[in-house]
Amino acid sequence: MGLKLNDLIASGEPGRKVLLLGNEAIARGAVEAGVSVAASYPGTPSSEIGLTLARIAEQVGMYFEWSVNEKVAFETAAAAAMSGLRALAFMKHVGLNVAADAFVSLAYTGCPGGFLLVTADDPSCHSSQNEQDNRYYAKLALTPVLEPSTPHEAKEMTVRAYDLSEKHEMPFILRTTTRVSHTRGIVELGEARDRPKIGEYKKDWRRYVLIPANARVRRAVLLEKERDLREEAEKSEFNAVEEGEGEIGVITSGVSYCYVKEAARELGVSPPILKLGFTSPTPYSLIESFSKDLRAVLVVEELEPVLETEVRCTLQKSRLRVEVLGKMTEHIPRAYELNTGIVGAALAKSLGLEWTVEEIPEGKAKAPPRPPVLCPGCPHRGTAYILKQVVGDEAVYSGDIGCYSLVAIPPYNLMDNIHCMGASIGLANGFSKAQGRPVVALIG
Ligand code: SF4
Secondary structure: OOOOHHHHHHHOOOOOEEEEEHHHHHHHHHHHHOOOEEEEOOOOOOHHHHHHHHHHHHHHOOEEEEOOOHHHHHHHHHHHHHOOOOEEEEEEOOHHHHHHHHHHHHHHHOOOOOEEEEEEEOHHHOOOOOOOOOHHHHHHHOOOEEOOOOHHHHHHHHHHHHHHHHHHOOOEEEEEEHHHHOOEEEEEOOOOOOOOOOOOOOOOHHHHOOOHHHHHHHHHHHHHHHHHHHHHHHOOOOOEEEOOOOOEEEEEEOOHHHHHHHHHHHHOOOOOEEEEOEEEOOOHHHHHHHHOOOOEEEEEOOOOOHHHHHHHHHHHHOOOOOEEEOOOOOOOOOOOOOOHHHHHHHHHHHHOOOOOOOOOOOOOOOOOOOOOOOOOOOHHHHHHHHHHHHOOOOOEEEEOOOHHHHHHOOOOOOOOEEOOOOHHHHHHHHHHHHOOOOEEEOOO
16 A cells, blocks of 8 residues: 555655655655754745644654744754754745844854754745845855755755765755745655754853854854865765856756756757756856856846856956856846746847747636635634724734735735734834824734
8 A cells, every 4th residue: 555645755765756845855855864853933935844744753753843933943953953963944034034143143153963944935925025035144144055956856955964064063054945845846765864862962162152252263163164165065966067058058056947957948959057056155166167168157046146146256256258147137037936938038038049938828728816815714804804893994003924914905904014923013012102093913
């Protein structure tokens, strides 16, 4: 009899191929890597990692918790990694804003146990209040980043991240985007490591007590680690050159690589491609050797021109006269997520070709839009109705993040602001001081 999906993720034998969501593949990666402690606060597009771990944690002997917020989740996992255990924290991109303080400090102290932070970025704001690119956090904290293109790669990178994290005693970031987290693909299962339940926290005052005298020392250690990690990126199995034809190459990372491959196939071209999976610290030498004989490189990446900026810096530092095309040259739009059509048009323009591939005809194969709605019988409907009746439209309604944010739209039109997680009460406090109308905060 076939195993159920969660059983396969928990105990599927090595070599077996399973169709997994990117987030399920990361959960399997945590199983294979021998993660002992995992913690998260739910948020799309990262949630299915936790939904999977919640179902299998007991079976595989892992501790998993939904923490009260992302900062607590991060700190829970960080303490486990400081105790020598392998630990996983995961969250949607804006969750890292909440955990940022702890995140930057962990880069300073490092940790003997492997530590992986999965940040699921959300181009096009499918379920988020902004489009922030968390690779900037990696730059801020000098933390290494892996960017998978497919679910299988997400699993493989999760496993590999722990080896590298332990070798360098540094937290790693796995940066996914919605189309990796929520895509299903074939994942080949690997061997699962043992999972110790108890670690040992070795007291080290100079390392873990970040008073200024110690932090100054750790800053130098961090910079040294960055140099070592750049060497790792230069030789990483996740960074590869695909030979091709022509004097225009493509440098790409994450799911954008898939769009590049599909677009090139549609155009009938095969440009040289540098596919980067270990993107930070930037592998300068690799970029330089890939670009040196090219006339131009097109950089294709989701969200901000982070890689493009690094490519520009690398080529300028090496005094290579290679034109860099991408978001800064408006070959690729900076807002919203990419797709094959956008990348195909950019690639065609770079190559002096025309992109003529038709989109799916309107009304034919396209799925109808299905915006989220409150469930039938949801109690938030009643709350919104009563507030309208009792307090009325005169009040300023400070909203917050959750299902109830849907009462911001018709027929309720109840919320006057939704800022970020937990902001409704703080903003309501401010509005109560700053203007004369009644104020209502909605949260929870
Ligand atoms: S709170 Fe959300 S999940 Fe619960 S009933 Fe309302 S809409 Fe449905």
